[in-house]
Amino acid sequence: MYRILATSTDPRLLELPWHIPLADWPAELLVALPHGISRHVVRFIRVGDEVLAAKEMPVEAASHEYRMLQDLVRLKLPTVEPVGVVTDRYCANGEALGAILLTRHLHFSLPYQALFGRGIQAETVTKLLDAMVVLLVRLHLGGFMWGDVSLSNVLFLRDAGQFAAYLVDAETGELHDVLSDGQRAADQDIAIVNVFGGFCDLEAAGHLDASVDPMQVSEYVAERYLALWDELTCEQELGNDELSRIETRVRRLGELGFDVAELAVTTSPDGTRITVQPKVVDAGHHARRLMRLTGLDTQENQARRLLNDMDAYRAITNQWGVDESIVAQCWLREQFLPALAVIPPELSHKLDPAQLYHEILDYRWFQAEREHRAVPIQEAAVGYVCDVLSHLPDEEVTAG
Ligand SMILES: Nc1ncnc2c1ncn2[C@@H]1O[C@H](COP(=O)(O)OP(=O)(O)OP(=O)(O)O)[C@@H](O)[C@H]1O
Numbered sequence: 001m002y003r004i005l006a007t008s009t010d011p012r013l014l015e016l017p018w019h020i021p022l023a024d025w026p027a028e029l030l031v032a033l034p035h036g037i038s039r040h041v042v043r044f045i046r047v048g049d050e051v052l053a054a055k056e057m058p059v060e061a062a063s064h065e066y067r068m069l070q071d072l073v074r075l076k077l078p079t080v081e082p083v084g085v086v087t088d089r090y091c092a093n094g095e096a097l098g099a100i101l102l103t104r105h106l107h108f109s110l111p112y113q114a115l116f117g118r119g120i121q122a123e124t125v126t127k128l129l130d131a132m133v134v135l136l137v138r139l140h141l142g143g144f145m146w147g148d149v150s151l152s153n154v155l156f157l158r159d160a161g162q163f164a165a166y167l168v169d170a171e172t173g174e175l176h177d178v179l180s181d182g183q184r185a186a187d188q189d190i191a192i193v194n195v196f197g198g199f200c201d202l203e204a205a206g207h208l209d210a211s212v213d214p215m216q217v218s219e220y221v222a223e224r225y226l227a228l229w230d231e232l233t234c235e236q237e238l239g240n241d242e243l244s245r246i247e248t249r250v251r252r253l254g255e256l257g258f259d260v261a262e263l264a265v266t267t268s269p270d271g272t273r274i275t276v277q278p279k280v281v282d283a284g285h286h287a288r289r290l291m292r293l294t295g296l297d298t299q300e301n302q303a304r305r306l307l308n309d310m311d312a313y314r315a316i317t318n319q320w321g322v323d324e325s326i327v328a329q330c331w332l333r334e335q336f337l338p339a340l341a342v343i344p345p346e347l348s349h350k351l352d353p354a355q356l357y358h359e360i361l362d363y364r365w366f367q368a369e370r371e372h373r374a375v376p377i378q379e380a381a382v383g384y385v386c387d388v389l390s391h392l393p394d395e396e397v398t399a400g
């Protein structure tokens with residue numbers, strides 16, 4: 001017997017052997033995907049066309065994590081999506097089993113060990129840490145105190161030349177209206193200690209380039225966090241004649257990928273000074289704009305790249321006076337979709353569509369430089385498939 005609380009109504013969920021400890025599930029139900037270090041038993045299971053991550057854990061912890069993940073999804077924060085909790089599990093001999101938390105497998109995600117296993121450059125380390133810091137700051141802005149910030153509790157997605165980080169383990173998390181400085185500091189301390197520990201482990205295993213020092217890396221996380229938090233939230237005092245600096249600030253936040261949804265402005269009693277402080281900032285400035293224009297769901301830097309390409313397309317086709325949404329539809333029809341149509345179906349699962357398009361753009365740029373001519377996107381896509389994509393490892397399957 002068992003009990004399922006789930007957002008999915010797929011009847012195939014009910015056919016799974018919940019009465020067996022997760023560690024003993026038959027291989028034919030499982031999918032071999034890379035995953036990070038974990039205390040609990042974690043397995044990926046196929047349910048119809050979907051892959052779910054299953055984590056066996058105590059009932060209270062599973063229910064708490066399920067609720068936390070639901071809250072994070074509601075707050076539109078980057079996290080794995082909860083699908084359900086299975087409780088009241090018993091073996092055939094009547095012995096009680098732990099609960100299972102089900103989350104949707106985050107497609108194209110990479111645990112950090114998968115990235116380090118192949119040898120990693122110092123620059124990539126910085127990009128991973130930057131992504132992790134953005135995630136932590138976004139969670140804190142949303143009132144979420146994580147309690148277990150670590151590289152193994154983050155999943156990375158490729159995002160044009162950068163990475164985007166997603167939360168994967170919310171077991172220790174707490175949601176508050178607003179976090180106090182002390183609560184944020186506690187998370188920062190945990191991040192510093194765990195990043196240091198994680199990098200020491202990588203070093204001991206021989207996966208770290210000699211130029212990367214665990215101490216420096218953890219200090220970098222601390223500095224980046226403070227700088228980004230400050231940029232997003234600090235109070236700024238301006239004179240009456242400096243009002244244009246408000247716009248500069250809003251623009252700078254936009255460049256960082258954040259939109260200001262609410263700005264608190266207070267004037268001094270004599271009216272000569274004003275203080276300005278962003279109150280609500282939402283990440284995903286470019287991703288939202290691209291989504292509105294094209295319906296494409298991408299990461300932030302991918303969106304930036306695609307929007308730039310759309311602007312270049314607008315200039316080349318001389319469509320300056322034309323409405324932006326019409327240009328976007330033409331760009332989709334004439335550039336984005338034709339380029340992706342070149343990718344053979346058996347290679348299309350190697351990277352997500354926006355990442356593929358980003359890489360085709362890179363490939364085209366190098367080809368155009370080499371051959372001193374404008375290269376049509378479809379021609380670049382053909383070259384990219386042949387020279388690059390067909391040689392790329394299948395990240396999801398081999399990364400472990
Ligand atoms: N939805 C998911 N999509 C992709 N990978 C996942 C998902 N859920 C879990 N994983 C993988 O499983 C690993 C372990 O999950 P998780 O961190 O939740 O386990 P844990 O036992 O609670 O960890 P800890 O030891 O930190 O408590 C993650 O690092 C991640 O690689």
Ligand SMILES: [Mg+2]
Nearest residue numbers: 038152153169
């Ligand atoms: Mg974990």
